Amino acid sequence: xxxxxxxxxxxxxxxxxxxxxxxxxxxxxxxxxxxxxxxxxxxxxxxxxxxxxxxxxxxxxxxxxxxxxxxxxxxxxxxxxxxxxxxxxxxxxxxxxxxxxxxxxxxxxxxxxxxxxxxxxxxxxxxxxxxxxxxxxxxxxxxxxxxxxxxxxxxxxxxxxxxxxxxxxxxxxxxxxxxxxxxxxxxxxxxxxxxxxxxxxxxxxxxxxxxxxxxxxxxxxxxxxxxxxxxxxxxxxxxxxxxxxxxxxxxxxxxxxxxxxxxxxxxxxxxxxxxxxxxxxxxxxxxxxxxxxxxxxxxxxxxxxxxxxxxxxxxxxxxxxxxxxxxxxxxxxxxxxxxxxxxxxxxxxxxxxxxxxxxxxxxxxxxxxxxxxxxxxxxxxxxxxxxxxxxxxxxxxxxxxxxxxxxxxxxxxxxxxxxxxxxxxxxxxxxxxxxxxxxxxxxxxxxxxxxxxxxxxxxxxxxxxxxxxxxxxxxxxxxxxxxxxxxxxxxxxxxxxxxxxxxxxxxxxxxxxxxxxxxxxxxxxxxxxxxxxxxxxxxxxxxxxxxxxxxxxxxxxxxxxxxxxxxxxxxxxxxxxxxxxxxxxxxxxxxxxxxxxxxxxxxxxxxxxxxxxxxxxxxxxxxxxxxxxxxxxxxxxxxxxxx
Numbered sequence: 035x036x037x038x039x040x041x042x043x044x045x046x047x048x049x050x051x052x053x054x055x056x057x058x059x060x061x062x063x064x065x066x067x068x069x070x071x072x073x074x075x076x077x078x079x080x081x082x083x084x085x086x087x088x089x090x091x092x093x094x095x096x097x098x099x100x101x102x103x104x105x106x107x108x109x110x111x112x113x114x115x116x117x118x119x120x121x122x123x124x125x126x127x128x129x130x131x132x133x134x135x136x137x138x139x140x141x142x143x144x145x146x147x148x149x150x151x152x153x154x155x156x157x158x159x160x161x162x163x164x165x166x167x168x169x170x171x172x173x174x175x176x177x178x179x180x181x182x183x184x185x186x187x188x189x190x191x192x193x194x195x196x197x198x199x200x201x202x203x204x205x206x207x208x209x210x211x212x213x214x215x216x217x218x219x220x221x222x223x224x225x226x227x228x229x230x231x232x233x234x235x236x237x238x239x240x241x242x243x244x245x246x247x248x249x250x251x252x253x254x255x256x257x258x259x260x261x262x263x264x265x266x267x268x269x270x271x272x273x274x275x276x277x278x279x280x281x282x283x284x285x286x287x288x289x290x291x292x293x294x295x296x297x298x299x300x301x302x303x304x305x306x307x308x309x310x311x312x313x314x315x316x317x318x319x320x321x322x323x324x325x326x327x328x329x330x331x332x333x334x335x336x337x338x339x340x341x342x343x344x345x346x347x348x349x350x351x352x353x354x355x356x357x358x359x360x361x362x363x364x365x366x367x368x369x370x371x372x373x374x375x376x377x378x379x380x381x382x383x384x385x386x387x388x389x390x391x392x393x394x395x396x397x398x399x400x401x402x403x404x405x406x407x408x409x410x411x412x413x414x415x416x417x418x419x420x421x422x423x424x425x426x427x428x429x430x431x432x433x434x435x436x437x438x439x440x441x442x443x444x445x446x447x448x449x450x451x452x453x454x455x456x457x458x459x460x461x462x463x464x465x466x467x468x469x470x471x472x473x474x475x476x477x478x479x480x481x482x483x484x485x486x487x488x489x490x491x492x493x494x495x496x497x498x499x500x501x502x503x504x505x506x507x508x509x510x511x512x513x514x515x516x517x518x519x520x521x522x523x524x525x526x527x528x529x530x531x532x533x534x535x536x537x538x539x540x541x542x543x544x545x546x547x548x549x550x551x552x553x554x555x556x557x558x559x560x561x562x563x564x565x566x567x568x569x570x571x572x573x574x575x576x577x578x579x580x581x582x583x584x585x586x587x588x589x590x591x592x593x594x595x596x597x598x599x600x601x602x603x604x605x606x607x608x609x610x611x612x613x614x615x616x617x618x619x620x621x622x623x624x625x626x627x628x629x630x631x632x633x634x635x636x637x638x639x640x641x642x643x644x645x646x647x648x649x650x651x652x653x654x655x656x657x658x659x660x661x662x663x664x665x666x667x668x669x670x671x672x673x674x675x676x677x
Contacts, residue, residue, distance in 0.1 A: 040102050040204055041211060043194040047098070047121050048091050050193075051128055055087040055248045058132035062245055065136060070245065073237040082234050082246035085221055089229060090251050092218030094124050099215055102196055103208040110196050121194045122186045129182055131249035133175045137168055138249075145244040148256040148384040231255060232413030235422045235429070240388055243422065256384050266664035269376055269613065269628040273654070273661045281658035282373075285606055287594045298671050300590045304577060307559060307598070310584035313400070314558060315526040316393070316470040317461070318579075319513070320368060321506060322361065322479050325535030326550040328503045337492060337503045340511030341530065341554065348528070348556030349564035351596070355549040355607040355618075356534045357572045361474075362415045363610065364533025367572035369393055369472060370424075371591030372672060373663040374610035376628075380667060381420045388423040389673050391590050393470055393576055395425030396674065400585070403469040405430065407457045410447030410476050426472070430456060444483030446476040450509035451488070458516040461526075469522075474533075478506040499536055527557035529579055531572070543625045543633070544616040547640040549609045555579060569605025569620065570596055590672050592662075608659055617656030622649070624656040632656060 059080065063070060070076045098117050105113060131146060138146045164172060186193065221229040234246035244252070267273075279299045288302045295301045326332040331342040332352060357367040362379035366372050369392050372380055380386035394404035405428035412418030412431040421429060432447045435456060442449040448456075457473045477484050482502035489508050492500040510530060517523045532551035553575050559582045573593035580587050581595040594603070609616040615626045618637070625633045632653045635643040666672040 040196065040207075043102070043117065043121065043196060044095055044099055044211075046193045047125065048095065050125055051091045051094075052084075052087055054125070054129050054132060055083070058135065058248075059083045059245060062135065062139070066139070066241065066245070069239070070242050073239050073242045075236065076242060078236050079242065079246040082236070083248070085229065086234060086247050086251060088218045089221050090128075090248060090254075092215050095215050096219070099208075099211060103204050103211065107201055114196055117196065118190050118194050122183065122190070125186065126179060126183055128248070128250045130175070130179060131253060133178060135249045137171050139241065139244075143241050144388070145247060145252045146249045147252050147387075148260075150253055151256055151260075230413050230416070230419075232411075232416060232418035232422075235412075235418050240423055260384075266376055266660050270615070270626050270632075270657055270660055273657050275661070275665045277654075278658040278661040278665065281655050282592050282662045284655070285594075285603070286592055287599055287603060294588060295675060298590055298673060298675070299666070300592055300672075301588060301675070302590075304580060304587050304589060304595060306581055306584055306586055308584060309586070312525065313468060313584040314582070315402075315461075315468050315522060316397070316579060316583060317457070317526055317528050318368060318393075318470075318472045319510065319528070319530045320364065320472060320474045321510075321530065321532045322475045322477070323499075323534060323536045324478060324503065324506065324532035324552060325548065326552055327535070328500070329552045332550075332552055335492070335500065335503075337500055338507040340507045340514075341552070344510070344514060344530070344556065345554060346563050348554050348560050348562060349566060349597075351553040351555075351566045351570060351575070353567055353569050353605065354531075354551055354553050354575070355546070355569075355571055355609060356532065356551045357608055358610045359534050359538040359548075360415075361533045362417070364572065365417065365472075365474075368529075368531060368533070368575060370672075371573045371576045371589070371593045372666075373573065373592060373659055374608055374615070375660055375663040375667070376610065376613050376615065377664070377667070382416045383667065385667055385670055386424075386672075387419060389670065390420075390424050391673050392421075392424045392426070393580075394421070394427075394472075396587060396589060397468075397470045398425045398427065399674070401468065403464050403467050403471075404428065405460065405469065405471040406474070407453060407460065407471060408432075408447070408474045408476070409435070409449065409453040409456075421472075428460075430460065442483070442485035444477070445481055446479050446483075449483075449485055450475045450477040450506050451485075451512050454509050454513035455516065458513060458520065461517075461522050462520055464522070475506055475509070477509065478502040524558070527555065527560070527579055527582055529575065530554045530556075531575060538611065542641075542643050543614055543627065544609055544611045544623075545641075546609065546616065546618070546623070546637060549607075550640060555582075557582065566596055568596070568599075569607055569618065570594075571607040573608070588674070590666075590674070615656070615660050617652075617659055619652065619655075622646070622652065624648070624653050626656055626660065 098120060101113055135145055231247060235243045237243055292302045294303060327334040329338045330336045331345050357363055357374040362381040363374060365381055366379040398404050404426050406421045406426045407430045410432050412429050418429055435448045435452060440448055440452040482497045482499055484502060484505035489504045492504055531553040535548045535551060538545060538548040574596050577591055577593045578596045581597055604620045606619045613628050617624045621637050623635050623637050632648060634646045634648045636646050637643055
């Protein structure tokens with residue numbers, strides 16, 4: 035029987051690829067060692083790097099494995115040329131990306147990303163710049179690539195030649211080999227989600243983290259992300275950017291002299307109600323899927339007795355609407371105050387992974403400890419990468435919990451009460467240092483799992499949305515019981531807010547009633563038992579919270595401080611539903627659909643829509659509120675001033 039050697043070209047491709055990426059990582063470490071060694075456990079870049087390299091290479095092995103193993107021997111010669119080109123092409127691309135990395139890092143302090151792709155649009159300018167500034171690097175790169183390609187071509191037969199094998203034996207072995215390739219590409223059999231760039235994050239230094247990746251991966255990810263960056267102008271119509279920004283400013287309660295930087299159009303000073311020597315901490319409890327329909331104090335089902343009791347200790351926002359239907363959209367609104375757009379949330383987009391405004395990046399400059407606490411894996415929806423690149427120094431997720439001291443582990447990670455206990459213990463450990471933290475729940479998410487003995491079920495069947503909501507509310511109550519015993523409690527502003535409602539559906543183009551969510555602010559200077567009944571948006575809540583922390587702030591947020599909002603301003607909200615956008619002012623709403631003329635409706639009770647003649651000026655305001663975030667994101671103008 036002939037020797038079974040059909041895996042030889044696959045193994046050679048894998049080993050050559052690993053050699054390139056590993057040598058490159060050691061070279062990069064050598065060049066940036068003075069900075070990298072300042073990071074605790076900097077040696078992690080090598081095992082993390084090996085893992086990420088295997089992921090990339092195993093993905094690239096799927097196609098050749100299938101061809102070599104499944105194509106009958108009589109046809110192998112016909113695909114030999116294709117596979118040889120395939121192997122040489124991708125190995126050359128991998129080497130090229132690594133050779134380009136050193137100069138790119140020197141210029142942008144990170145591995146090649148979307149900027150690398152963007153520059154391909156301007157070949158004349160870029161080639162001219164490269165020839166003037168990087169001529170020696172280009173020369174070395176060309177020489178190395180030429181020698182590499184020549185070597186691969188010369189030794190292509192021993193490296194990538196396919197030998198005839200027993201076809202039945204190949205078919206029998208194919209599932210086993212495919213399993214190992216699949217395992218290498220996914221890099222986990224226990225996690226519900228494949229490993230991604232967030233798993234390479236172990237420090238607060240973005241460059242050090244990026245060394246644990248490889249440049250083929252970072253550029254491929256940037257290319258993949260482009261599909262999420264919808265072009266608003268093509269979908270809804272064009273508007274001069276200056277006019278768009280002017281129309282957005284019209285809805286901001288900001289005086290002309292309070293804008294501080296023309297290069298960052300919306301950057302402005304927000305005054306606090308009272309300056310104090312030690313500004314207050316901020317704790318944001320972001321509740322998964324807690325729509326108003328589940329909140330008793332908002333007229334919903336009686337599932338939130340703990341939240342309802344807490345409304346006597348702070349101010350409840352009764353007419354608040356989320357900006358979207360996904361957790362990342364809620365994070366975007368609450369943590370960054372960014373306007374919703376037809377694109378994916380900025381949490382997942384490439385241009386916003388660093389130097390994008392968040393409440394953490396703002397308060398980190400003021401000496402605050404900044405943290406994200408979550409019972410699941412932070413790599414979900416790219417949260418870990420986004421937070422790490424934008425001011426959150428401490429990320430606590432599923433792997434940081436002690437199974438022996440935790441109550442329950444479900445599909446989405448540790449239970450809400452475990453998360454709340456973890457958060458309280460972390461805040462206690464900070465002593466007198468001011469802090470801002472985002473605590474993200476997950477128990478009230480399908481399949482609605484929670485531990486026994488905590489609540490009296492609302493439904494007879496255990497794992498229902500109503501029971502999960504009640505358990506999530508129980509966990510909120512437990513957190514406040516714990517926090518009230520601690521020293522930090524009296525110096526902290528607490529925000530409890532939903533990221534979005536549960537499944538969003540309805541007969542209207544935008545089911546507005548499904549965007550209604552709760553928000554409650556508790557803390558020093560916040561009216562107790564107060565209710566804010568005016569229409570408002572999720573993006574208004576962060577400016578409102580910041581107005582009570584005891585110091586003036588400078589932010590690019592277009593949201594409004596609701597506590598001090600002038601009566602001359604009508605309530606307004608923006609809602610993004612798939613590729614449809616709703617802009618609501620009072621009870622008038624403009625609905626924008628791709629490549630269609632806007633529609634206007636008069637809304638009653640959030641669910642009765644009466645068609646009206648389109649108000650052209652209101653329509654332009656609606657367009658401005660989707661053009662502006664597109665512009666700010668594309669031009670990287672949603673940030674703080676450069677240090």
